[in-house]
Amino acid sequence: TGHITIDSGYKNTGATQSAITYLDGELGVLHYRGYSIEQLAAKSNFIEVAYLLIYGKLPTQHELTHFNEQIAKRTLVHENFRTLLSAYPANAHPMGILSSMICSLTAFHPDSLDPNLTDEQVDLNIARLMGKITTIAAWSYKHAVGRPLVYPKKSLDYCSNFLQMMFSDPTENYHVNPVVVDALNKLLILHADHEQNCSTSTVRLVGSSNASLFGSISAGVNALWGPLHGGANQEVIEMLEAIKADGGDSKKYIEKAKDKNDPFRLMGFGHRVYKNFDPRAKIIKAACDNILYNLGVKDPILEIAKQLEEAALTDPYFIERKLYPNVDFYSGIIYKAIGLPKEMFTVMFAIGRLPGWIAQWKEMRENKEPIGRPRQIYTGQTAREYVDIKNR
Numbered sequence: 001t002g003h004i005t006i007d008s009g010y011k012n013t014g015a016t017q018s019a020i021t022y023l024d025g026e027l028g029v030l031h032y033r034g035y036s037i038e039q040l041a042a043k044s045n046f047i048e049v050a051y052l053l054i055y056g057k058l059p060t061q062h063e064l065t066h067f068n069e070q071i072a073k074r075t076l077v078h079e080n081f082r083t084l085l086s087a088y089p090a091n092a093h094p095m096g097i098l099s100s101m102i103c104s105l106t107a108f109h110p111d112s113l114d115p116n117l118t119d120e121q122v123d124l125n126i127a128r129l130m131g132k133i134t135t136i137a138a139w140s141y142k143h144a145v146g147r148p149l150v151y152p153k154k155s156l157d158y159c160s161n162f163l164q165m166m167f168s169d170p171t172e173n174y175h176v177n178p179v180v181v182d183a184l185n186k187l188l189i190l191h192a193d194h195e196q197n198c199s200t201s202t203v204r205l206v207g208s209s210n211a212s213l214f215g216s217i218s219a220g221v222n223a224l225w226g227p228l229h230g231g232a233n234q235e236v237i238e239m240l241e242a243i244k245a246d247g248g249d250s251k252k253y254i255e256k257a258k259d260k261n262d263p264f265r266l267m268g269f270g271h272r273v274y275k276n277f278d279p280r281a282k283i284i285k286a287a288c289d290n291i292l293y294n295l296g297v298k299d300p301i302l303e304i305a306k307q308l309e310e311a312a313l314t315d316p317y318f319i320e321r322k323l324y325p326n327v328d329f330y331s332g333i334i335y336k337a338i339g340l341p342k343e344m345f346t347v348m349f350a351i352g353r354l355p356g357w358i359a360q361w362k363e364m365r366e367n368k369e370p371i372g373r374p375r376q377i378y379t380g381q382t383a384r385e386y387v388d389i390k391n392r
Protein backbone atom coordinates (compact mmCIF):
# COMPACT_ATOMS: atom_id res chain seq x y z
CA THR A 1 0.00 0.00 0.00
CA GLY A 2 1.19 3.58 0.55
CA HIS A 3 1.21 6.17 -2.21
CA ILE A 4 -0.36 4.95 -5.45
CA THR A 5 0.71 6.37 -8.80
CA ILE A 6 -1.30 5.67 -11.91
CA ASP A 7 0.50 4.55 -15.03
CA SER A 8 -2.25 4.08 -17.58
CA GLY A 9 -1.39 1.32 -20.04
CA TYR A 10 1.68 0.50 -17.86
CA LYS A 11 3.88 2.64 -20.11
CA ASN A 12 6.61 2.85 -17.49
CA THR A 13 5.76 0.12 -15.04
CA GLY A 14 7.83 -3.03 -14.86
CA ALA A 15 5.73 -5.99 -13.75
CA THR A 16 8.44 -8.61 -13.48
CA GLN A 17 12.06 -9.55 -13.93
CA SER A 18 12.53 -11.82 -16.89
CA ALA A 19 15.43 -13.68 -18.50
CA ILE A 20 13.62 -14.59 -21.71
CA THR A 21 13.49 -11.74 -24.22
CA TYR A 22 15.60 -8.59 -24.51
CA LEU A 23 14.20 -5.65 -26.42
CA ASP A 24 15.73 -2.22 -27.06
CA GLY A 25 13.04 -0.02 -28.58
CA GLU A 26 15.41 2.84 -29.47
CA LEU A 27 17.95 0.67 -31.27
CA GLY A 28 15.45 -1.82 -32.71
CA VAL A 29 17.08 -4.81 -31.01
CA LEU A 30 15.27 -8.05 -30.20
CA HIS A 31 16.95 -11.09 -28.63
CA TYR A 32 15.50 -14.40 -27.45
CA ARG A 33 17.65 -15.77 -24.60
CA GLY A 34 20.55 -13.70 -25.94
CA TYR A 35 20.29 -14.72 -29.60
CA SER A 36 19.33 -12.04 -32.14
CA ILE A 37 16.14 -12.64 -34.08
CA GLU A 38 18.10 -11.90 -37.27
CA GLN A 39 20.27 -14.96 -36.64
CA LEU A 40 17.40 -17.11 -35.44
CA ALA A 41 15.19 -16.21 -38.42
CA ALA A 42 18.04 -16.97 -40.83
CA LYS A 43 19.40 -20.18 -39.27
CA SER A 44 16.94 -21.81 -36.91
CA ASN A 45 13.48 -23.34 -37.15
CA PHE A 46 10.37 -22.70 -35.11
CA ILE A 47 10.55 -25.76 -32.86
CA GLU A 48 14.19 -25.13 -32.02
CA VAL A 49 13.29 -21.53 -31.11
CA ALA A 50 10.35 -22.80 -29.05
CA TYR A 51 12.74 -25.05 -27.11
CA LEU A 52 15.15 -22.13 -26.66
CA LEU A 53 12.45 -19.86 -25.27
CA ILE A 54 10.87 -22.46 -23.01
CA TYR A 55 14.00 -24.20 -21.69
CA GLY A 56 16.49 -21.33 -21.91
CA LYS A 57 19.15 -22.87 -24.16
CA LEU A 58 19.57 -24.15 -27.70
CA PRO A 59 18.82 -27.89 -27.69
CA THR A 60 21.30 -30.59 -28.58
CA GLN A 61 20.25 -32.79 -31.50
CA HIS A 62 19.00 -35.40 -29.03
CA GLU A 63 16.97 -32.84 -27.05
CA LEU A 64 15.47 -31.38 -30.21
CA THR A 65 14.46 -34.80 -31.55
CA HIS A 66 12.91 -35.68 -28.20
CA PHE A 67 11.02 -32.36 -28.03
CA ASN A 68 9.72 -32.82 -31.58
CA GLU A 69 8.58 -36.36 -30.76
CA GLN A 70 6.83 -35.31 -27.58
CA ILE A 71 4.90 -32.67 -29.52
CA ALA A 72 4.15 -34.85 -32.55
CA LYS A 73 2.83 -37.59 -30.26
CA ARG A 74 0.20 -35.21 -28.92
CA THR A 75 -1.12 -33.52 -32.03
CA LEU A 76 -4.36 -35.54 -31.96
CA VAL A 77 -7.23 -33.98 -30.04
CA HIS A 78 -10.02 -35.96 -28.38
CA GLU A 79 -12.62 -37.00 -30.97
CA ASN A 80 -15.27 -35.04 -29.06
CA PHE A 81 -13.59 -31.88 -30.32
CA ARG A 82 -15.28 -32.65 -33.63
CA THR A 83 -18.64 -32.41 -31.89
CA LEU A 84 -17.66 -29.16 -30.21
CA LEU A 85 -16.50 -27.74 -33.51
CA SER A 86 -19.62 -28.82 -35.38
CA ALA A 87 -21.75 -26.67 -33.07
CA TYR A 88 -20.12 -23.44 -34.26
CA PRO A 89 -21.61 -21.49 -37.16
CA ALA A 90 -19.39 -21.62 -40.25
CA ASN A 91 -18.63 -17.91 -39.96
CA ALA A 92 -17.37 -18.16 -36.35
CA HIS A 93 -14.08 -16.28 -36.08
CA PRO A 94 -11.32 -18.87 -35.63
CA MET A 95 -9.74 -16.86 -32.77
CA GLY A 96 -12.90 -17.40 -30.71
CA ILE A 97 -12.80 -21.09 -31.53
CA LEU A 98 -9.09 -21.26 -30.70
CA SER A 99 -9.40 -19.71 -27.26
CA SER A 100 -12.47 -21.82 -26.42
CA MET A 101 -10.86 -25.05 -27.58
CA ILE A 102 -7.64 -24.33 -25.72
CA CYS A 103 -9.68 -23.71 -22.59
CA SER A 104 -11.61 -26.92 -23.31
CA LEU A 105 -8.34 -28.86 -23.06
CA THR A 106 -8.74 -28.47 -19.28
CA ALA A 107 -11.85 -30.65 -19.54
CA PHE A 108 -10.11 -33.41 -21.48
CA HIS A 109 -6.94 -33.26 -19.40
CA PRO A 110 -8.17 -32.43 -15.87
CA ASP A 111 -4.76 -33.41 -14.46
CA SER A 112 -3.55 -30.09 -15.93
CA LEU A 113 -5.58 -28.20 -13.29
CA ASP A 114 -3.39 -29.28 -10.38
CA PRO A 115 -1.48 -26.17 -9.25
CA ASN A 116 1.35 -28.32 -7.87
CA LEU A 117 2.43 -30.05 -11.08
CA THR A 118 5.88 -31.62 -11.22
CA ASP A 119 8.29 -30.44 -13.90
CA GLU A 120 7.50 -33.61 -15.90
CA GLN A 121 3.78 -32.87 -15.76
CA VAL A 122 4.40 -29.29 -16.87
CA ASP A 123 6.46 -30.59 -19.80
CA LEU A 124 3.60 -32.92 -20.72
CA ASN A 125 1.13 -30.02 -20.82
CA ILE A 126 3.56 -27.95 -22.87
CA ALA A 127 3.85 -30.76 -25.44
CA ARG A 128 0.08 -31.21 -25.47
CA LEU A 129 -0.53 -27.55 -26.13
CA MET A 130 2.22 -27.17 -28.74
CA GLY A 131 0.91 -30.26 -30.52
CA LYS A 132 -2.81 -29.60 -30.36
CA ILE A 133 -2.83 -25.91 -31.25
CA THR A 134 -2.04 -26.62 -34.91
CA THR A 135 -4.79 -29.25 -35.15
CA ILE A 136 -7.35 -26.95 -33.52
CA ALA A 137 -6.29 -24.06 -35.77
CA ALA A 138 -6.45 -26.09 -38.99
CA TRP A 139 -9.75 -27.69 -38.03
CA SER A 140 -11.34 -24.32 -37.30
CA TYR A 141 -10.46 -23.37 -40.89
CA LYS A 142 -11.74 -26.64 -42.40
CA HIS A 143 -14.95 -26.17 -40.45
CA ALA A 144 -15.36 -22.63 -41.81
CA VAL A 145 -14.97 -23.80 -45.40
CA GLY A 146 -17.00 -26.99 -44.91
CA ARG A 147 -14.20 -29.36 -45.87
CA PRO A 148 -13.28 -32.69 -44.24
CA LEU A 149 -11.07 -32.40 -41.18
CA VAL A 150 -7.57 -33.68 -41.87
CA TYR A 151 -5.72 -35.58 -39.14
CA PRO A 152 -2.17 -34.74 -38.06
CA LYS A 153 0.76 -36.78 -39.40
CA LYS A 154 3.52 -37.63 -36.95
CA SER A 155 6.06 -38.20 -39.71
CA LEU A 156 6.00 -34.54 -40.77
CA ASP A 157 7.80 -31.62 -39.19
CA TYR A 158 5.72 -29.10 -37.26
CA CYS A 159 5.10 -26.59 -40.05
CA SER A 160 4.59 -29.21 -42.80
CA ASN A 161 2.09 -31.04 -40.63
CA PHE A 162 0.14 -27.84 -40.04
CA LEU A 163 0.14 -27.04 -43.77
CA GLN A 164 -1.14 -30.49 -44.70
CA MET A 165 -3.95 -30.22 -42.14
CA MET A 166 -4.85 -26.82 -43.60
CA PHE A 167 -4.55 -27.50 -47.30
CA SER A 168 -4.67 -31.21 -48.08
CA ASP A 169 -7.89 -32.91 -48.98
CA PRO A 170 -8.65 -36.63 -49.13
CA THR A 171 -9.17 -36.60 -52.90
CA GLU A 172 -5.59 -35.87 -53.83
CA ASN A 173 -1.98 -36.22 -52.77
CA TYR A 174 -0.65 -33.13 -51.11
CA HIS A 175 2.96 -32.03 -51.46
CA VAL A 176 4.25 -29.54 -48.96
CA ASN A 177 6.10 -26.73 -50.71
CA PRO A 178 9.50 -26.16 -49.01
CA VAL A 179 9.33 -22.43 -49.85
CA VAL A 180 6.13 -22.21 -47.83
CA VAL A 181 7.59 -24.26 -44.96
CA ASP A 182 10.58 -21.91 -44.81
CA ALA A 183 8.39 -18.84 -44.89
CA LEU A 184 6.19 -20.20 -42.14
CA ASN A 185 9.14 -21.08 -39.92
CA LYS A 186 10.49 -17.56 -40.32
CA LEU A 187 7.18 -15.88 -39.54
CA LEU A 188 6.53 -18.05 -36.50
CA ILE A 189 10.05 -17.41 -35.18
CA LEU A 190 9.59 -13.65 -35.52
CA HIS A 191 6.35 -13.82 -33.55
CA ALA A 192 7.58 -16.24 -30.90
CA ASP A 193 8.07 -13.81 -28.00
CA HIS A 194 7.99 -10.12 -27.31
CA GLU A 195 8.45 -9.72 -23.55
CA GLN A 196 5.62 -8.17 -21.51
CA ASN A 197 3.17 -7.23 -24.29
CA CYS A 198 -0.59 -7.22 -23.70
CA SER A 199 -1.26 -10.93 -24.30
CA THR A 200 1.87 -12.10 -22.47
CA SER A 201 1.08 -9.92 -19.47
CA THR A 202 -2.40 -11.43 -19.57
CA VAL A 203 -0.98 -14.96 -19.54
CA ARG A 204 1.24 -14.09 -16.55
CA LEU A 205 -1.55 -12.29 -14.70
CA VAL A 206 -4.04 -15.13 -15.16
CA GLY A 207 -1.35 -17.68 -14.34
CA SER A 208 -0.41 -15.79 -11.17
CA SER A 209 -3.65 -16.98 -9.56
CA ASN A 210 -2.34 -20.55 -10.11
CA ALA A 211 -4.74 -20.99 -13.02
CA SER A 212 -3.73 -23.81 -15.36
CA LEU A 213 -1.48 -23.46 -18.38
CA PHE A 214 -4.40 -24.03 -20.77
CA GLY A 215 -6.62 -21.50 -18.96
CA SER A 216 -3.85 -18.90 -18.92
CA ILE A 217 -2.99 -19.33 -22.61
CA SER A 218 -6.64 -19.25 -23.60
CA ALA A 219 -6.85 -15.81 -21.96
CA GLY A 220 -3.72 -14.77 -23.85
CA VAL A 221 -5.36 -15.74 -27.15
CA ASN A 222 -8.26 -13.41 -26.40
CA ALA A 223 -5.91 -10.54 -25.53
CA LEU A 224 -4.05 -11.11 -28.79
CA TRP A 225 -7.27 -11.00 -30.79
CA GLY A 226 -7.81 -7.25 -30.34
CA PRO A 227 -7.08 -5.06 -33.38
CA LEU A 228 -4.54 -2.96 -31.46
CA HIS A 229 -2.52 -6.13 -30.80
CA GLY A 230 -2.35 -9.29 -32.97
CA GLY A 231 -5.68 -8.59 -34.62
CA ALA A 232 -3.87 -5.83 -36.52
CA ASN A 233 -2.56 -8.31 -39.11
CA GLN A 234 -6.06 -9.09 -40.39
CA GLU A 235 -6.92 -5.38 -40.29
CA VAL A 236 -3.84 -4.51 -42.36
CA ILE A 237 -4.95 -6.69 -45.26
CA GLU A 238 -8.50 -5.39 -45.01
CA MET A 239 -7.11 -1.85 -45.09
CA LEU A 240 -4.85 -2.55 -48.08
CA GLU A 241 -7.70 -4.20 -49.96
CA ALA A 242 -9.98 -1.26 -49.17
CA ILE A 243 -7.33 1.16 -50.49
CA LYS A 244 -6.99 -0.91 -53.65
CA ALA A 245 -10.76 -1.00 -54.16
CA ASP A 246 -10.81 2.76 -53.63
CA GLY A 247 -8.41 3.40 -56.51
CA GLY A 248 -5.10 2.76 -54.74
CA ASP A 249 -4.60 6.30 -53.45
CA SER A 250 -2.40 5.72 -50.40
CA LYS A 251 -1.96 9.47 -49.72
CA LYS A 252 -5.68 9.75 -49.03
CA TYR A 253 -5.42 7.14 -46.28
CA ILE A 254 -2.36 8.83 -44.81
CA GLU A 255 -4.48 11.98 -44.47
CA LYS A 256 -7.29 9.96 -42.91
CA ALA A 257 -4.89 8.43 -40.37
CA LYS A 258 -3.63 11.92 -39.41
CA ASP A 259 -7.12 13.35 -38.97
CA LYS A 260 -7.87 13.36 -35.25
CA ASN A 261 -11.62 13.50 -35.96
CA ASP A 262 -11.40 10.26 -37.92
CA PRO A 263 -11.05 7.06 -35.85
CA PHE A 264 -9.05 5.44 -38.70
CA ARG A 265 -5.50 4.48 -37.82
CA LEU A 266 -2.88 3.18 -40.18
CA MET A 267 -2.98 -0.48 -39.19
CA GLY A 268 0.40 -2.18 -38.86
CA PHE A 269 1.96 1.14 -37.95
CA GLY A 270 3.32 2.32 -34.62
CA HIS A 271 4.48 0.43 -31.58
CA ARG A 272 4.52 1.04 -27.85
CA VAL A 273 8.20 0.20 -27.52
CA TYR A 274 9.88 0.48 -30.93
CA LYS A 275 10.54 4.13 -31.68
CA ASN A 276 12.99 3.79 -34.56
CA PHE A 277 12.02 0.67 -36.39
CA ASP A 278 10.61 -2.76 -35.61
CA PRO A 279 13.40 -5.25 -36.43
CA ARG A 280 10.79 -7.94 -37.15
CA ALA A 281 9.16 -5.75 -39.80
CA LYS A 282 12.52 -5.23 -41.49
CA ILE A 283 13.12 -8.98 -41.80
CA ILE A 284 9.55 -9.67 -42.93
CA LYS A 285 9.61 -6.93 -45.57
CA ALA A 286 12.78 -8.40 -47.08
CA ALA A 287 11.34 -11.92 -46.91
CA CYS A 288 8.09 -10.78 -48.49
CA ASP A 289 9.59 -9.87 -51.89
CA ASN A 290 11.57 -13.07 -51.91
CA ILE A 291 8.72 -15.38 -50.96
CA LEU A 292 6.25 -13.85 -53.40
CA TYR A 293 8.85 -14.16 -56.14
CA ASN A 294 9.58 -17.82 -55.30
CA LEU A 295 5.90 -18.65 -55.18
CA GLY A 296 5.30 -16.81 -58.44
CA VAL A 297 2.69 -14.64 -56.74
CA LYS A 298 2.15 -11.07 -57.90
CA ASP A 299 0.00 -9.21 -55.45
CA PRO A 300 -0.84 -5.56 -56.18
CA ILE A 301 -1.45 -4.91 -52.50
CA LEU A 302 2.29 -5.37 -51.85
CA GLU A 303 2.86 -2.28 -54.01
CA ILE A 304 0.19 -0.40 -52.12
CA ALA A 305 1.80 -1.40 -48.82
CA LYS A 306 5.18 -0.11 -50.01
CA GLN A 307 3.70 3.18 -51.23
CA LEU A 308 1.87 3.59 -47.96
CA GLU A 309 5.03 2.96 -45.97
CA GLU A 310 7.03 5.42 -48.05
CA ALA A 311 4.35 8.10 -47.80
CA ALA A 312 4.11 7.63 -44.02
CA LEU A 313 7.85 7.60 -43.42
CA THR A 314 8.26 10.97 -45.15
CA ASP A 315 5.27 12.60 -43.48
CA PRO A 316 5.96 14.88 -40.49
CA TYR A 317 3.00 13.43 -38.54
CA PHE A 318 4.51 9.93 -38.58
CA ILE A 319 8.10 11.20 -38.17
CA GLU A 320 7.26 13.32 -35.11
CA ARG A 321 5.40 10.45 -33.44
CA LYS A 322 8.06 7.91 -34.41
CA LEU A 323 5.56 5.65 -36.15
CA TYR A 324 7.06 2.86 -38.24
CA PRO A 325 5.70 -0.32 -39.81
CA ASN A 326 5.43 -3.04 -37.18
CA VAL A 327 5.54 -6.83 -37.41
CA ASP A 328 1.96 -6.96 -38.66
CA PHE A 329 2.41 -4.64 -41.65
CA TYR A 330 3.92 -7.13 -44.12
CA SER A 331 3.18 -10.49 -42.46
CA GLY A 332 -0.37 -10.65 -43.85
CA ILE A 333 0.88 -10.30 -47.41
CA ILE A 334 2.99 -13.43 -46.93
CA TYR A 335 0.16 -15.32 -45.22
CA LYS A 336 -2.11 -14.37 -48.09
CA ALA A 337 0.48 -15.52 -50.67
CA ILE A 338 0.68 -18.95 -49.05
CA GLY A 339 -3.09 -19.29 -49.29
CA LEU A 340 -4.29 -18.45 -45.80
CA PRO A 341 -7.56 -16.55 -45.53
CA LYS A 342 -7.31 -13.31 -43.57
CA GLU A 343 -9.43 -14.61 -40.69
CA MET A 344 -6.57 -17.03 -39.96
CA PHE A 345 -3.82 -14.39 -39.73
CA THR A 346 -4.21 -13.72 -36.02
CA VAL A 347 -4.43 -17.47 -35.40
CA MET A 348 -1.03 -17.75 -37.08
CA PHE A 349 0.26 -15.07 -34.71
CA ALA A 350 -1.10 -17.14 -31.79
CA ILE A 351 0.64 -20.30 -33.01
CA GLY A 352 3.86 -18.30 -33.26
CA ARG A 353 3.46 -16.63 -29.87
CA LEU A 354 2.59 -19.86 -28.05
CA PRO A 355 6.16 -20.80 -27.02
CA GLY A 356 6.68 -17.26 -25.71
CA TRP A 357 3.51 -17.42 -23.64
CA ILE A 358 4.50 -20.85 -22.33
CA ALA A 359 8.02 -19.68 -21.44
CA GLN A 360 6.63 -16.63 -19.63
CA TRP A 361 4.02 -18.70 -17.75
CA LYS A 362 6.72 -21.17 -16.71
CA GLU A 363 9.08 -18.41 -15.60
CA MET A 364 6.32 -16.73 -13.57
CA ARG A 365 5.64 -20.05 -11.86
CA GLU A 366 9.30 -20.89 -11.24
CA ASN A 367 9.94 -17.41 -9.84
CA LYS A 368 7.03 -18.01 -7.45
CA GLU A 369 5.62 -14.62 -8.35
CA PRO A 370 2.79 -13.36 -6.15
CA ILE A 371 -0.72 -13.04 -7.51
CA GLY A 372 -0.99 -10.00 -9.81
CA ARG A 373 -3.29 -7.44 -8.28
CA PRO A 374 -2.97 -3.81 -9.43
CA ARG A 375 -4.29 -1.01 -7.26
CA GLN A 376 -6.43 1.99 -8.24
CA ILE A 377 -7.30 5.52 -7.27
CA TYR A 378 -11.01 5.66 -6.53
CA THR A 379 -12.88 8.49 -8.31
CA GLY A 380 -16.48 7.49 -7.61
CA GLN A 381 -19.16 8.73 -5.18
CA THR A 382 -18.42 9.23 -1.52
CA ALA A 383 -20.63 7.31 0.93
CA ARG A 384 -24.38 7.87 0.51
CA GLU A 385 -27.62 6.42 1.81
CA TYR A 386 -29.55 3.72 -0.07
CA VAL A 387 -32.81 5.11 -1.53
CA ASP A 388 -35.83 2.88 -1.83
CA ILE A 389 -36.81 2.24 -5.49
CA LYS A 390 -40.12 4.12 -5.29
CA ASN A 391 -38.38 7.26 -4.06
CA ARG A 392 -35.79 7.49 -6.88
Ligand code: CMC
Nearest residue numbers: 228229230232257265266267268269270271272321326327
Ligand atom coordinates in the same frame (compact mmCIF):
# COMPACT_ATOMS: atom_id res chain seq x y z
N1 CMC B 1 -2.00 5.66 -37.19
C1 CMC B 1 -2.15 6.96 -36.91
N2 CMC B 1 -1.75 7.53 -35.76
C2 CMC B 1 -1.15 6.73 -34.86
C3 CMC B 1 -0.96 5.35 -35.08
C4 CMC B 1 -1.40 4.82 -36.30
N3 CMC B 1 -1.24 3.52 -36.55
N4 CMC B 1 -0.34 4.81 -34.01
C5 CMC B 1 -0.17 5.79 -33.15
N5 CMC B 1 -0.65 6.97 -33.64
C6 CMC B 1 -0.60 8.31 -33.03
C7 CMC B 1 -1.62 8.43 -31.93
O1 CMC B 1 -2.82 8.95 -32.44
C8 CMC B 1 -0.94 9.37 -30.99
O2 CMC B 1 -1.02 10.67 -31.52
P1 CMC B 1 -1.18 11.96 -30.56
O3 CMC B 1 0.07 12.01 -29.76
O4 CMC B 1 -1.35 13.11 -31.50
O5 CMC B 1 -2.40 11.70 -29.74
C9 CMC B 1 0.53 8.98 -31.05
O6 CMC B 1 0.67 8.41 -32.37
C10 CMC B 1 0.96 7.94 -30.02
O7 CMC B 1 0.08 6.83 -30.12
P2 CMC B 1 -0.48 6.02 -28.88
O8 CMC B 1 -1.77 5.38 -29.28
O9 CMC B 1 -0.48 6.87 -27.65
O10 CMC B 1 0.64 4.92 -28.72
P3 CMC B 1 0.52 3.56 -27.91
O11 CMC B 1 1.89 3.18 -27.53
O12 CMC B 1 -0.51 3.67 -26.85
O13 CMC B 1 -0.06 2.54 -29.01
C11 CMC B 1 -0.20 1.03 -30.83
C12 CMC B 1 0.70 1.68 -29.78
C13 CMC B 1 0.57 -0.10 -31.52
C14 CMC B 1 -1.45 0.45 -30.14
C15 CMC B 1 -0.62 2.10 -31.87
O14 CMC B 1 0.52 2.59 -32.54
C16 CMC B 1 -1.66 1.58 -32.87
O15 CMC B 1 -2.86 1.65 -32.61
N6 CMC B 1 -1.21 1.06 -34.07
C17 CMC B 1 -2.12 0.44 -35.02
C18 CMC B 1 -2.45 -0.98 -34.59
C19 CMC B 1 -1.30 -1.94 -34.80
O16 CMC B 1 -0.66 -1.96 -35.83
N7 CMC B 1 -1.05 -2.79 -33.77
C20 CMC B 1 -0.01 -3.83 -33.83
C21 CMC B 1 1.10 -3.55 -32.88
S1 CMC B 1 2.58 -4.52 -33.12
C22 CMC B 1 2.15 -6.18 -32.98
C23 CMC B 1 1.32 -6.51 -31.82
O17 CMC B 1 1.47 -6.03 -30.70
O18 CMC B 1 0.43 -7.32 -31.99
